[in-house]
Amino acid sequence: MSIRVNGVSKSFGTFKALDNVSLDVPQGTLLALLGPSGSGKTTLLRIIAGLEWPDGGRIEEDGEDITDRHARQREVGFVFQHYALFRHMSVFENVAFGMRVRKEPAEKIKSRVDELLHLVRLDGLGGRKPSQLSGGQRQRVALARALAIRPRILLLDEPFGALDAKVRVELRQWLRRLHDEIGMTTVFVTHDQEEAFELADEVVVMNHGRVEQRGKPDEVFDKPATPFVMDFLGNVNVFHGRVENGRAFWHGVPIAYPDYPHAQPRPARVYLRPHELDIARAAPAGAAPAIESEKSLPATVLRQTRTGPITRITCQPLEGGGELNVDLPTAAARELAFLPGERVTITPRSVRVFLPDPEYVI
Numbered sequence: 389m390s391i392r393v394n395g396v397s398k399s400f401g402t403f404k405a406l407d408n409v410s411l412d413v414p415q416g417t418l419l420a421l422l423g424p425s426g427s428g429k430t431t432l433l434r435i436i437a438g439l440e441w442p443d444g445g446r447i448e449e450d451g452e453d454i455t456d457r458h459a460r461q462r463e464v465g466f467v468f469q470h471y472a473l474f475r476h477m478s479v480f481e482n483v484a485f486g487m488r489v490r491k492e493p494a495e496k497i498k499s500r501v502d503e504l505l506h507l508v509r510l511d512g513l514g515g516r517k518p519s520q521l522s523g524g525q526r527q528r529v530a531l532a533r534a535l536a537i538r539p540r541i542l543l544l545d546e547p548f549g550a551l552d553a554k555v556r557v558e559l560r561q562w563l564r565r566l567h568d569e570i571g572m573t574t575v576f577v578t579h580d581q582e583e584a585f586e587l588a589d590e591v592v593v594m595n596h597g598r599v600e601q602r603g604k605p606d607e608v609f610d611k612p613a614t615p616f617v618m619d620f621l622g623n624v625n626v627f628h629g630r631v632e633n634g635r636a637f638w639h640g641v642p643i644a645y646p647d648y649p650h651a652q653p654r655p656a657r658v659y660l661r662p663h664e665l666d667i668a669r670a671a672p673a674g675a676a677p678a679i680e681s682e683k684s685l686p687a688t689v690l691r692q693t694r695t696g697p698i699t700r701i702t703c704q705p706l707e708g709g710g711e712l713n714v715d716l717p718t719a720a721a722r723e724l725a726f727l728p729g730e731r732v733t734i735t736p737r738s739v740r741v742f743l744p745d746p747e748y749v750i
């Protein structure tokens with residue numbers, strides 16, 4: 389089912405939360421709404437869900453105007469950030485809830501819930517209470533519950549926000565597979581650009597209740613349409629690299645990546661967070677190379693920018709490619725006292741590697 393948001397505006401008192409937003413979400417798309425806190429993402433999602441009414445503009449599903457329909461009449465499943473499972477109900481009953489409300493027959497409910505628990509990899513846990521599950525498992529129950537009524541549209545508002553980083557990464561990969569398996573149209577809200585760029589077919593960047601840019605992840609990254617987008621995305625270093633034989637290569641620097649054990653090289657995007665990079669003065673010419681030098685990237689310092697407690701050191705890798713930002717506590721940066729033009733080596737403490745579809749050209 390496709391969604392069309394046409395010129396939607398919404399004010400709270402004198403505050404304009406959405407300002408003439410238009411958006412097409414074709415059937416089967418996984419679209420990420422990305423933007424800072426307060427940019428209107430949740431308000432837009434609630435309007436698409438039928439939980440909030442726009443002051444102006446229309447919402448269409450498959451070309452039909454559904455602006456005046458309530459959530460219950462929209463075949464929409466949603467999961468919000470603070471997923472509220474019913475504490476006193478078992479996992480099974482939580483998932484069954486929407487079907488019980490719709491008075492579906494018991495056998496049908498049983499087979500559907502079992503199917504969904506299998507889909508979210510929670511087979512056999514139907515009898516547990518939510519308190520007996522981990523955060524990641526609870527979030528999957530919330531997703532199963534949203535899927536139980538066979539929605540044609542799935543709306544997710546920062547569904548993984550409360551979870552730790554490792555679980556988030558697992559769940560988002562799982563969600564991508566689930567979306568593809570079911571063939572839904574999914575709109576996913578996040579303020580985490582890495583999440584948006586890994587997961588989505590299309591990214592919409594929002595700011596102050598407006599759409600700043602919409603495009604495929606690479607388009608938005610490579611050609612930010614506005615200074616806002618450029619600035620907003622500037623917090624992650626992204627490089628085009630490759631994976632091969634259990635390693636990812638970033639400017640020729642190998643990084644362990646056991647998830648891809650195959651010999652056939654594949655293009656990949658490598659994400660490096662500025663605060664997860666170590667930086668050191670390069671050994672003077674003639675000195676013995678440090679043990680870890682194989683994992684380090686030689687670069688030149690371009691400039692330093694201090695923003696309060698953090699100093700950002702912008703470097704140019706010697707092998708070319710885009711600039712690379714390293715964030716250090718300002719006290720540490722002061723101690724190191726790099727000068728523009730100085731040679732340094734940069735070592736990632738942690739990287740994230742994303743493999744786009746094989747057909748997807750990067």
Ligand code: ADP
Pocket residue numbers: 400405423424425426427428429430431432
């Ligand atoms: P986001 O999800 O991008 O963080 P929201 O859509 O939640 O943003 O909110 C956008 C703006 O609208 C915020 O400034 C928020 O305070 C305001 N807002 C949202 N809902 C309400 C409401 N029910 N009443 C008053 N202001 C609201």
Ligand code: MG
Pocket residue numbers: 429430431
């Ligand atoms: Mg929000």
